[in-house]
Amino acid sequence: MASLTTTELTITLASAIGGVGYITLILVPAVSAYGRIWEKIGAAFLTLFILATLVGIGAGMGLAIVWSYDRYA
Numbered sequence: 001m002a003s004l005t006t007t008e009l010t011i012t013l014a015s016a017i018g019g020v021g022y023i024t025l026i027l028v029p030a031v032s033a034y035g036r037i038w039e040k041i042g043a044a045f046l047t048l049f050i051l052a053t054l055v056g057i058g059a060g061m062g063l064a065i066v067w068s069y070d071r072y073a
Contacts, residue, residue, distance in 0.1 A: 022051055 004012075030043040 022047075022054075026050055
């Protein structure tokens with residue numbers, strides 16, 4: 001079994017926490033708000049846009065930190 005680095009463990013843990021947060025705070029309330037199955041599927045699909053936006057914002061913030069790190073460090 002290969003040894004994992006600290007960076008790999010951190011990325012895995014952050015992804016797991018983000019995934020659990022997405023499911024419990026966004027997906028479950030959106031799906032449980034509707035009664036028909038096609039409405040539930042539609043709501044679940046539309047939450048993927050919210051997830052993509054949150055990932056994009058996080059990636060943008062991370063890029064901004066990396067880009068400007070040498071100026072302020």
